[in-house]
Amino acid sequence: MNVTFTVNDESVRIDVEPRRTLADALRDNCDLTGTHLGCEHGVCGACTVLVDGEPVRACLMFAVQAEGCAITTVEGLQHDGALHPLQEAFVDHHGLQCGFCTPGMLLTAVHLLEHNPSPDRRTIREAMSGNICRCTGYQSIVDAVEAAAQRYPPGP
Numbered sequence: 286m287n288v289t290f291t292v293n294d295e296s297v298r299i300d301v302e303p304r305r306t307l308a309d310a311l312r313d314n315c316d317l318t319g320t321h322l323g324c325e326h327g328v329c330g331a332c333t334v335l336v337d338g339e340p341v342r343a344c345l346m347f348a349v350q351a352e353g354c355a356i357t358t359v360e361g362l363q364h365d366g367a368l369h370p371l372q373e374a375f376v377d378h379h380g381l382q383c384g385f386c387t388p389g390m391l392l393t394a395v396h397l398l399e400h401n402p403s404p405d406r407r408t409i410r411e412a413m414s415g416n417i418c419r420c421t422g423y424q425s426i427v428d429a430v431e432a433a434a435q436r437y438p439p440g441p
């Protein structure tokens with residue numbers, strides 16, 4: 286089946302089997318391998334992308350369901366080569382170790398800060414609680430999101 290959507294502001298038209306997940310379509314049909322696959326059944330959050338501005342587990346959504354949607358992946362966070370404030374904050378505050386969970390963490394945090402630019406630490410923890418990290422112990426991730434909130438919203 287043909288499906289057309291935008292990814293990171295670029296129009297994409299791909300031919301996929303109806304059972305192909307959005308995560309597989311992004312990785313294999315669009316060469317956007319920043320969207321990671323961990324559990325592949327909606328538990329870990331590694332595959333989180335934004336679909337029409339809402340965080341979605343791309344392993345649980347079929348690519349054909351994204352017809353006409355606007356998708357943001359981690360590759361779309363930088364702007365003209367400059368890191369997004371959340372990406373900078375993750376670097377500055379050691380919000381990642383192996384980095385496997387990081388794309389999903391970043392997109393979940395983007396959604397949080399776009400809806401609540403000044404979250405307290407409890408709110409950050411709750412918002413990020415659906416994303417699993419096996420490395421950091423989470424403290425540094427919360428630190429990074431809190432620091433990024435100081436620089437929000439990102440510049441044009």
Ligand code: FES
Pocket residue numbers: 321322323324325326327328329330331332333342343344345
């Ligand atoms: S890979 Fe999608 S939630 Fe784990």
Ligand code: FES
Pocket residue numbers: 380381382383384385386387417418419420421
């Ligand atoms: S940094 Fe390794 S899983 Fe989070």
